[in-house]
Amino acid sequence: MKKTLKNVVCLLALVAITAPSFAAIGSSAHDFSGASWNTTDQDICGVCHTPHGGAAVTGAPLWGHDQIAGTGYSMYVGTDMDWGTAPTAPDGTSLLCLSCHDGTLPLDTGGAATLMGAVNAAAVVGPDLTGSHPVSFVYDTSAAADGEIKTADATINSYLDGGAGGKVQCSSCHDVHNTAAVAGLLRVANTNSDLCLTCHDK
Ligand code: HEC
Ligand code: HEC
Ligand code: HEC
Numbered sequence: 341m342k343k344t345l346k347n348v349v350c351l352l353a354l355v356a357i358t359a360p361s362f363a364a365i366g367s368s369a370h371d372f373s374g375a376s377w378n379t380t381d382q383d384i385c386g387v388c389h390t391p392h393g394g395a396a397v398t399g400a401p402l403w404g405h406d407q408i409a410g411t412g413y414s415m416y417v418g419t420d421m422d423w424g425t426a427p428t429a430p431d432g433t434s435l436l437c438l439s440c441h442d443g444t445l446p447l448d449t450g451g452a453a454t455l456m457g458a459v460n461a462a463a464v465v466g467p468d469l470t471g472s473h474p475v476s477f478v479y480d481t482s483a484a485a486d487g488e489i490k491t492a493d494a495t496i497n498s499y500l501d502g503g504a505g506g507k508v509q510c511s512s513c514h515d516v517h518n519t520a521a522v523a524g525l526l527r528v529a530n531t532n533s534d535l536c537l538t539c540h541d542k
């Protein structure tokens with residue numbers, strides 16, 4: 341009896357450990373395993389990563405999707421931006437997002453020619469980034485002289501591309517793998533603007 345109970349507890353613990361992995365990327369907006377445009381990679385990871393012949397991209401191992409050059413973009417200008425060096429083009433992991441989201445490269449590398457606009461027009465971001473939150477610049481409290489952003493702590497550093505001293509990118513707000521299982525593939529739910537207030541002092 342005691343043993344059975346122990347087994348049940350173990351089973352429940354196992355379910356508790358394995359369940360979140362189903363709640364993550366699987367069935368999220370980034371699970372393309374059943375997408376009609378996806379003719380070459382029927383698994384979840386294969387649309388973006390590849391086990392062999394992948395590109396060495398910092399932060400995104402075994403990258404298996406075409407990458408945009410990132411030229412010809414219009415970058416955020418802003419009204420009161422205190423940044424050391426204003427970016428003239430997107431870089432880092434934002435280029436990976438934009439390889440699908442700017443709507444100019446096929447979603448299915450090596451397969452169908454379907455572009456983002458045909459799948460979800462609202463999800464086309466760029467090449468005009470003037471109306472999007474700035475990306476591809478260093479999170480630098482000393483550059484933001486007006487004290488409007490917070491001193492980087494462990495949470496903020498974990499949101500930056502490259503960690504401490506790194507850049508704000510698309511992935512500073514979004515979780516490409518939906519690990520946090522928050523709507524909109526966000527890193528943290530933006531109820532009460534919690535996402536914005538992670539970095540902004542308002
Ligand atoms: C829609 C594209 C996309 C899909 C699908 C995807 N990834 Fe990623 N992956 C990325 C991007 C972009 C990065 C760069 C880092 C970031 O933005 O978090 C990354 C980074 C990673 C990293 C290194 C950083 C980290 O988070 O540990 C690993 C490992 C990884 N992916 C594994 C996987 C696996 C395993 C799957 C399938 C279950 C998968 N990815 C599905 C786009 C994708
Ligand atoms: C990872 C940190 C981070 C997160 C999360 C974040 N921001 Fe920012 N944001 C910044 C930094 C850094 C700047 C540049 C601030 C400066 O130079 O004064 C900035 C700039 C801005 C600006 C432009 C200000 C100007 O002077 O033009 C606006 C508006 C803004 N953010 C709004 C938001 C909103 C709304 C959210 C939530 C949806 C958000 N931010 C989430 C870091 C972040
Ligand atoms: C392989 C192409 C591809 C890459 C790479 C990619 N995405 Fe997506 N993403 C998509 C597609 C396609 C959709 C729309 C899915 C739909 O509406 O059915 C989407 C949807 C989204 C959504 C909307 C989620 C929702 O719940 O509606 C967000 C946010 C997003 N992507 C952010 C990102 C970010 C940030 C990155 C990089 C870190 C990224 N994506 C990389 C193809 C991609």
Ligand code: HEC
Binds near residue numbers: 434441475509512513
């Ligand atoms: C400062 C935070 C922040 C940054 C940086 C950011 N986003 Fe978002 N994004 C959001 C929020 C918040 C939403 C709204 C999510 C929701 O309500 O579902 C959103 C929505 C989206 C959507 C869904 C649009 C729709 O209506 O379906 C896509 C796609 C997307 N972002 C892609 C990107 C890409 C690509 C980048 C980088 C170029 C990026 N985001 C940078 C915060 C951000």
